[in-house]
Amino acid sequence: MSTVLRALLLSALLTLVPVGIGVAVSDDTTSAALPPAYKGTDLADFDTSAAVVQRTPFCELVPAAAVKAALGTPGDLTSYGNGEESAALPGSDVAHEYGCLFGQADAPGSEARGWVFAPPVSAERASALISATTTDVCAAQPGAPAYGTPSVAVVCTNGDARTASFRGLFGDAWLACSLTLPVGVAEADLVSRAGRWCVAVAQAASFTASSTS
Structure with a gap:
C-alpha cells in the first residue's frame, strides 16, 4: 500500500471517530432530558404566549413538587387519555382529552387537575368555551393573568x-x-396557588414538544 493511500485512510478514520462519538453523546443527552425543575413561578411572571402546548399525554411530566405545593401534601395521580372512560370525568364519561387528577384519599375535597383537548380548537370555539365557563357558581376573574390567547x-x-x-x-x-x-383557604391564596399550579401544567404539556425535537 502506498504512503499516500495510507495517509488518506488514516485521515478518513480520524474524521469518522469524532463524528461517531458526537452522535452517541447527542443520543445520550436526548434520552436523559427531563422537564424543568419546579420553581413555583407565579402565573403573572410566566409568558404563556411562548408555551408550545401539545395535544398529547403529559401527566407523568408534572413535577411532584408542583403537586405538593398546590395541595399542601403529595397527591395520588389518576390519568386518562383520549377515548378512555375514567371515574375522574363527570359521569365517568368517555374522554376527548388527555388529563390528570391529583387527589388525596384522606382529603377528597382537595384536588389539582390539568387537561388538554385532544382535537384542535379554533379561536371561535375557544371563545364559545370561555362563554360557557362562567355560570351561577363560577365567577369570572377579569383581572387575572393570561393563560393562552384567548x-x-x-x-x-x-x-x-x-x-x-x-x-x-x-x-x-x-x-x-x-x-x-x-373554603377555609382564603380565596386570594387559592388563586395564587392555582396560578403556580397552572404554570407547572403548561410547562409539562409543552415539554413534550421540546423533548422530541
Missing part, C-alpha cells in the same frame, strides 16, 4: 369547597387546569 379565569364555590381554574388556547391546543381546596 383565556379565562374563574373561581367556583360548591358547598364547602372552592375551585380556581385557568383555561385558554395555546396555538390550537385548549389547555385547562384547576385547583380545589376547602
